[in-house]
Amino acid sequence: MISTMKEFTIKPDPEDPRLVRRVSGVDESGRPVETSVVMERPLTLYLNGQEIVTMMTIGDHPNYLAVGYLLNQNMLRGDDVVTGIDYDEDLETVVVRTKRKTNFEKKLRKKTLTSGCAQGTVFGDLMEKFDDIKLSADAIIKTSWLYTLSRKINMAPSLYLAAGAIHGCVLCAEDCPLVYMEDVGRHNAVDKIAGYMHMHGVSAADKIFYTTGRLTSEMVIKTVQMRIPILVSRSGFTAWGVDLARRAGLTLIGRAKGKRFLALAGESRIVYDADAATVAEEDKRSRRKASVEEDAA
Amino acid sequence: MISTMKEFTIKPDPEDPRLVRRVSGVDESGRPVETSVVMERPLTLYLNGQEIVTMMTIGDHPNYLAVGYLLNQNMLRGDDVVTGIDYDEDLETVVVRTKRKTNFEKKLRKKTLTSGCAQGTVFGDLMEKFDDIKLSADAIIKTSWLYTLSRKINMAPSLYLAAGAIHGCVLCAEDCPLVYMEDVGRHNAVDKIAGYMHMHGVSAADKIFYTTGRLTSEMVIKTVQMRIPILVSRSGFTAWGVDLARRAGLTLIGRAKGKRFLALAGESRIVYDADAATVAEEDKRSRRKASVEEDAA
Numbered sequence: 246m247i248s249t250m251k252e253f254t255i256k257p258d259p260e261d262p263r264l265v266r267r268v269s270g271v272d273e274s275g276r277p278v279e280t281s282v283v284m285e286r287p288l289t290l291y292l293n294g295q296e297i298v299t300m301m302t303i304g305d306h307p308n309y310l311a312v313g314y315l316l317n318q319n320m321l322r323g324d325d326v327v328t329g330i331d332y333d334e335d336l337e338t339v340v341v342r343t344k345r346k347t348n349f350e351k352k353l354r355k356k357t358l359t360s361g362c363a364q365g366t367v368f369g370d371l372m373e374k375f376d377d378i379k380l381s382a383d384a385i386i387k388t389s390w391l392y393t394l395s396r397k398i399n400m401a402p403s404l405y406l407a408a409g410a411i412h413g414c415v416l417c418a419e420d421c422p423l424v425y426m427e428d429v430g431r432h433n434a435v436d437k438i439a440g441y442m443h444m445h446g447v448s449a450a451d452k453i454f455y456t457t458g459r460l461t462s463e464m465v466i467k468t469v470q471m472r473i474p475i476l477v478s479r480s481g482f483t484a485w486g487v488d489l490a491r492r493a494g495l496t497l498i499g500r501a502k503g504k505r506f507l508a509l510a511g512e513s514r515i516v517y518d519a520d521a522a523t524v525a526e527e528d529k530r531s532r533r534k535a536s537v538e539e540d541a542a
Numbered sequence: 543m544i545s546t547m548k549e550f551t552i553k554p555d556p557e558d559p560r561l562v563r564r565v566s567g568v569d570e571s572g573r574p575v576e577t578s579v580v581m582e583r584p585l586t587l588y589l590n591g592q593e594i595v596t597m598m599t600i601g602d603h604p605n606y607l608a609v610g611y612l613l614n615q616n617m618l619r620g621d622d623v624v625t626g627i628d629y630d631e632d633l634e635t636v637v638v639r640t641k642r643k644t645n646f647e648k649k650l651r652k653k654t655l656t657s658g659c660a661q662g663t664v665f666g667d668l669m670e671k672f673d674d675i676k677l678s679a680d681a682i683i684k685t686s687w688l689y690t691l692s693r694k695i696n697m698a699p700s701l702y703l704a705a706g707a708i709h710g711c712v713l714c715a716e717d718c719p720l721v722y723m724e725d726v727g728r729h730n731a732v733d734k735i736a737g738y739m740h741m742h743g744v745s746a747a748d749k750i751f752y753t754t755g756r757l758t759s760e761m762v763i764k765t766v767q768m769r770i771p772i773l774v775s776r777s778g779f780t781a782w783g784v785d786l787a788r789r790a791g792l793t794l795i796g797r798a799k800g801k802r803f804l805a806l807a808g809e810s811r812i813v814y815d816a817d818a819a820t821v822a823e824e825d826k827r828s829r830r831k832a833s834v835e836e837d838a839a
Contacts, residue, residue, distance in 0.1 A: 266781050268779075268781070268784055268806055269806075270804055270805050270806035270807075270809065271804075271805050271809045271812070272802070272803070272804055272805075273685065273801055273802050273803045273804075273818040274814070274818050275812070275814050278804065280779075280804060280806070282778070282779045282780055282781045282783075282784055282806075283780055283781060284780075284781045284782075285758070285759060285780050285781060285782045285783075286782075301759065301782070388570065408778070409777075409778035409797075410756045410757075410758075410777065410778030410779055410780055429758065429780055459707045460707075461582070461707075461726065462582060462598065480706075480707065481579070481705070481706035481707030482565075482577075482579045482707055483579055483580055483581075483582050483707055483726055484563050484565070484579045484580060484581045484582060485581075485582045485583075485598070486579075486582075487565055487579055500706075504570055505569070505570050506569070506570045507567055507568075507569055507570075507575065507577060508567050508568050508569075509565055509566075509567035509577070509579075510567075512567065512568045515568070515572070517571070517572050521570040521571050
């Protein structure tokens with residue numbers, strides 16, 4: 246049942262010079278210092294000739310981001326045939342072409358700003374679809390997997406460790422992180438994973454979704470839309486996020502740090518195979534990470 | 543020059559039962575536990591009969607949020623006369639009426655999704671105005687003020703300390719926190735402060751803006767739009783945030799924790815009156831706060 250994909254099939258590339266920039270400033274003593282900051286650049290998305298949106302992104306996977314955004318906004322359907330994706334780095338545009346004709350003129354007018362570290366918009370009809378989605382009843386998450394995933398993800402080289410102020414999302418199978426995406430907005434990181442899954446035909450029913458960010462309503466809606474039955478975060482919960490997870494039967498695990506975690510929905514998928522008392526607290530490196538994690542706030 | 547406003551004229555009310563809810567779940571050992579989560583509820587904003595947007599908010603200051611949102615989107619001008627604000631808790635709507643007739647039909651169609659923990663949208667014409675804004679050249683921030691502000695804000699009772707997973711923004715004068723707003727989205731907290739300043743005629747030129755969140759492009763744009771010359775955060779920077787701050791002459795101070803901070807723009811407003819070597823590292827309580835701060839990520 247474990248995926249045939251390799252561990253970290255996609256992972257952050259902190260060495261990519263397009264993603265991080267050195268800037269100079271002063272510290273608390275007035276001394277000149279240099280530091281790294283993550284890049285953000287505009288990317289304007291077109292679907293079959295219609296301008297949809299301009300996003301701010303680090304810019305590492307424009308094709309996955311474009312397709313994932315359209316999927317997560319219900320502008321692409323799961324069975325849509327993508328006939329072409331044209332990314333133009335100079336023009337900062339990406340055009341997605343589909344076999345089916347599309348028209349979202351009306352849809353683009355009505356938006357809801359979601360909370361939190363969010364893309365900020367969901368369309369009303371997302372929620373209509375939400376209630377029809379049935380998540381896998383067979384999926385499980387062993388606590389030993391959860392501890393292993395946290396350790397592997399937190400120790401992996403990342404833009405976060407190099408420059409801070411960035412969000413990460415990871416698609417996982419059992420105790421294996423498969424696709425690790427980062428972006429200035431968490432919504433982009435999620436969308437890039439959705440785009441990857443669609444373009445590579447990756448199944449969702451046996452997967453676990455890990456995020457560094459809060460478990461807000463938007464994160465829950467997107468995870469359910471992607472058909473992933475289990476959502477894990479180092480961070481905390483909001484009330485509507487918990488409500489929606491319970492409504493969808495999503496397993497919602499938050500504040501997962503060291504041996505600790507808290508599950509507020511879908512607890513029945515958790516298999517307690519690790520003795521929490523024997524799990525070490527996060528080691529120094531992870532603790533350092535935790536202490537700067539607020540950079541991503 | 544210090545404001546006549548009292549310290550913490552507005553501050554979080556973690557005792558307000560409408561803002562936090564108790565929910566039950568299980569912990570890492572499978573034991574049943576109860577925890578607090580912050581509420582988020584929809585609020586649909588109308589301007590003179592035109593539906594503008596639906597926001598997700600904790601819901602504590604709908605009037606300030608409505609006016610601040612419209613100001614920060616350039617839909618209200620600084621000299622606009624607000625003739626009425628009708629908030630209906632049951633309908634979850636707020637209607638802002640102005641003397642001047644408004645029509646943003648066209649504007650509502652073209653949006654840019656900004657990065658990060660952001661409201662997610664700015665309108666193109668915000669940037670046209672951005673370059674015309676001149677920030678106060680006389681404003682200063684003493685390092686002793688910065689250390690005092692950090693301490694006062696981090697020790698103040700808040701929804702953050704009660705439930706996590708929430709953002710805070712604070713309008714300050716010298717070493718005095720004046721208006722402390724929290725919300726599930728940082729954009730809402732900023733907008734509530736902008737609305738408060740507009741409705742109470744609070745000057746911006748001598749103020750300092752403190753935020754718990756990242757110094758993204760959107761935070762910089764909003765701070766400049768509010769005419770506040772100094773922006774401070776516990777969190778990190780993004781490249782476009784730094785670029786925009788330099789372009790506007792905004793003082794941009796990030797990673798402000800304990801005695802440390804880093805300024806990447808507008809350093810000339812900083813007065814080094816505190817000996818950083820003598821400032822204590824954050825005490826236990828603040829450190830605890832820092833260690834869960836990622837809850838707000």
